[in-house]
Amino acid sequence: MHPTPPTPPTPPANAPVVRAAGCVLWRRSPLDGTLELCLVHRPKYDDWSFPKGKLKHAETDLAGALRETLEETGHTAAPGAELPTQHYLANGRPKRVRYWAAEVTGGTFTPTDEVDRILWLPPAAARARLTQPRDRTLVDALLQALRLT
Template sequence: MRLDPSEEAVSPVTQTNDTTVLAAGCVLWRRSPVRSELEVCIVHRPKYDDWSHPKGKLKHGEEALSGALREVAEETGYVADPGAELPTLHYLAGGRPKQVRYWAAQAVSGHFDPNHEVDRILWLSTSEARGRLTQPRDRDLVDALVRRVEQP
């Protein structure tokens, strides 16, 4: 599995500046149609040969939640119903600080068609998703989702 060599962990950024890349995404989930257990959708990006949550850069002036839902639709083909905001991730990408805001989002409808950014998606149990995700920071988001969805 090839990791994006331009991404490295950094301390949390407390404020953004003109060089910070702003992005947003979702931890997309559903109930298994077979066992009713929580499943998470993860995406495969062929450019980096990695598995992650759907996310992407915000367009100029775009609200973070709108961008997150747009990215889910573009990368997975699913319409999502957003829920709680999850932890924001901060890291370096291409030598620049990157801030990615995330939301828990339940898949409402849709179907996947491979595209230039994402060639495969998987619906996995939370434990399977944690094992398949490339970046440890993405695994922490699965844990945050479970705390939000499974606990009252």
Template sequence: MTVVQRPVRAAGCVLWRRAAGEDGLEIALVHRPKYDDWSHPKGKLKRGESALAGAVREVAEETGMSCRPGAPLPTSTYVANGRPKQVRYWAAEAVAGAFTPNNEVDRLEWLTPSAARHRLTQERDRPLVDALLAALHLA
């Protein structure tokens, strides 16, 4: 008998802000020292927490920013630590706050979409940049 594992449920945002320059916006990426990777802010949902509430909470915890969530973006499904994981994403505009390094995230960088695409460690995170641009009608 095969046991089907329920996926780990997580959520996050492609966090952006308006900026001067050719793209008109910047995307926030976080560096997690535990994995030495660059990613969009995301994390596991708490019991009973909605995906959108979890995404907004994770942005606040990892970046120090409050955000205004917008369009849903593609869901990412992959295997992490031998278990299936499903991460729901939203576009979210940063509206206030300031980053303070913590145990989970030691750096935050605001990058142009092109630079963000190149900095992301996981290939699966790169299409989210294009999905954000499409959602904002900038693609």
């Protein structure tokens, strides 16, 4: 018999929502023109995800998404369709992350303490590599936004 896992604490009803934003960064492969998505590896969490981060004071969600994408991947991007917003608890606090599809327009990745690696993967491989199951829905949403489904 397996013990029931503990229920995470419920944040107070008035707990401020952590606002964050990010991008599902995509490009056409320089080798064969197929679609590739950019995943970032965060050594602090040892996970693979899409570039995202907390917003600065008075920063718009889209501006924050593009800033975080540039900071984490070294790439500039042209924003496209807004993708589904994610809501979840992070460290016991409610978090809201808005995402946009974004086509890479330039740049070069340089490893940092926050993001030490990036991968450009086809959609199926990206879906399989993502650590959080909730992020996999963003792959499908991007394909829909690009009308590739």
